[in-house]
Amino acid sequence: MLDVLIVGGGPAGSVAAAVLARAGARVRIVDRAVFPRDKLCGDTVNPGTLATLSRLGLARAIDACGLPVEGMCLTGANGATVEGRYPHGQIGRALLRRHFDWMLLQDAVAAGAQFESGVAVRRPLVEAERVAGVRAGGRGWECDMRARVTIAADGRHSTLAFGLGLARHPARPRRWAVGAYVEAAGQSTSSQTLGEMHVRPGRYIGIAPVPGGLTNVCVVKPWRPGDRAFGDPREMLRRELARDPLLRDRFAGARAAGPTVVLGPLAVDVRPCTIEGLLLAGDAAGFVDPMTGDGLCFAVRGAELAAQAALAALEHGWHGVHDSLAYQRRAVFAGKWRFNRTVRALVASPQALSVAAAGARVAPAVLRRAIAYAGDCHQ
Numbered sequence: 295m296l297d298v299l300i301v302g303g304g305p306a307g308s309v310a311a312a313v314l315a316r317a318g319a320r321v322r323i324v325d326r327a328v329f330p331r332d333k334l335c336g337d338t339v340n341p342g343t344l345a346t347l348s349r350l351g352l353a354r355a356i357d358a359c360g361l362p363v364e365g366m367c368l369t370g371a372n373g374a375t376v377e378g379r380y381p382h383g384q385i386g387r388a389l390l391r392r393h394f395d396w397m398l399l400q401d402a403v404a405a406g407a408q409f410e411s412g413v414a415v416r417r418p419l420v421e422a423e424r425v426a427g428v429r430a431g432g433r434g435w436e437c438d439m440r441a442r443v444t445i446a447a448d449g450r451h452s453t454l455a456f457g458l459g460l461a462r463h464p465a466r467p468r469r470w471a472v473g474a475y476v477e478a479a480g481q482s483t484s485s486q487t488l489g490e491m492h493v494r495p496g497r498y499i500g501i502a503p504v505p506g507g508l509t510n511v512c513v514v515k516p517w518r519p520g521d522r523a524f525g526d527p528r529e530m531l532r533r534e535l536a537r538d539p540l541l542r543d544r545f546a547g548a549r550a551a552g553p554t555v556v557l558g559p560l561a562v563d564v565r566p567c568t569i570e571g572l573l574l575a576g577d578a579a580g581f582v583d584p585m586t587g588d589g590l591c592f593a594v595r596g597a598e599l600a601a602q603a604a605l606a607a608l609e610h611g612w613h614g615v616h617d618s619l620a621y622q623r624r625a626v627f628a629g630k631w632r633f634n635r636t637v638r639a640l641v642a643s644p645q646a647l648s649v650a651a652a653g654a655r656v657a658p659a660v661l662r663r664a665i666a667y668a669g670d671c672h673q
């Protein structure tokens with residue numbers, strides 16, 4: 295029997311698989327997609343994520359092909375602009391998620407993990423109140439896949455976490471993301487090596503130049519019942535850029551370089567898992583909002599913690615494994631969760647945003663520190 299079955303070959307699944315395979319576990323990743331595959335994302339990998347990947351020996355290819363991101367440029371509706379470079383020369387990278395995820399998956403396979411694509415997990419196999427694997431299928435077939443440990447790394451809309459009643463979409467925030475690659479976008483007035491976040495009342499726009507002369511553009515905004523704009527996402531994205539005084543000229547001549555993707559509702563609340571046989575990693579363990587551009591940091595570091603929990607369960611049994619994982623996640627992430635909540639509250643309130651913008655003009659150092667913190671930089 296397999297030691298560990300990992301559902302999802304995104305960054306969380308691949309990192310968990312690499313850690314487990316190197317420790318000698320028999321690991322298989324399954325994913326319903328055929329790789330390399332696209333994934334809607336801002337495409338920036340912050341310095342903290344890169345540091346974790348470097349420590350795990352998984353960053354070489356990413357460093358070689360991603361564009362450098364030396365910090366962030368934030369703008370507000372009233373024209374306030376703050377640029378902050380990451381401290382001590384730390385950098386992040388910008389690259390297409392189809393390439394980032396594919397590199398990590400190949401690293402996991404090189405470490406000894408098996409990988410099967412085109413396998414859609416339908417539901418968990420629950421036996422005697424523990425998860426014993428999954429029911430999965432592909433074109434014209436369906437079967438049970440059993441393992442001593444199952445790791446749900448199947449993303450924001452996790453079949454396993456929702457299927458077991460661990461996850462739900464909260465009533466608030468109720469934001470959706472619309473994103474696309476465009477070509478022939480004009481250059482930013484700030485440095486080309488800064489990621490961009492343009493915060494406007496009720497919405498924000500993330501922009502990142504990526505390799506191949508493309509620019510990644512994502513708009514995140516609330517969706518309300520009857521809102522028809524989401525019915526034509528390409529037009530919605532075009533209109534958001536065209537109505538923005540800071541961005542309209544820059545994107546006037548831009549052309550879509552692929553489909554426009556819509557995703558939502560973004561926020562998913564997930565209860566800590568206490569079911570034997572199952573561990574959660576990445577967005578499957580909870581996701582709120584991509585505002586701070588650090589989802590990959592949670593995914594990568596959380597996957598490493600989940601892999602260590604899986605090794606403990608394989609060696610000593612399940613007693614205390616979930617408690618210990620929950621404790622470690624809190625120890626590593628609690629400060630960041632609080633920070634992200636504060637940033638989201640600022641974005642949701644026009645008054646708070648104006649106060650923050652005014653404060654940033656008087657004391658930009660505070661915002662620069664926040665940019666470093668959002669980037670998970672080592673101070």
Ligand SMILES: Cc1cc2nc3c(=O)[nH]c(=O)nc-3n(C[C@H](O)[C@H](O)[C@H](O)COP(=O)(O)OP(=O)(O)OC[C@H]3O[C@@H](n4cnc5c(N)ncnc54)[C@H](O)[C@@H]3O)c2cc1C
Pocket residue numbers: 301302303304305306307324325326327333334335336337338339340413414415416447448449450451452453471472473512557560575576577578584587588589590591593
């Ligand atoms: C608009 C937007 C912008 C973002 N921008 C950034 C950013 O710039 N920087 C950053 O760090 N983070 C960003 N994030 C967050 C980041 O994208 C996620 O945190 C990250 O992708 C989580 O990785 P994961 O491995 O948990 O899940 P995913 O990357 O979603 O991978 C999950 C995998 O599971 C597979 N899967 C799903 N269901 C099944 C099933 N039933 N059976 C088999 N396989 C299945 C999928 O095919 C997929 O390959 C952004 C998110 C959004 C929505």
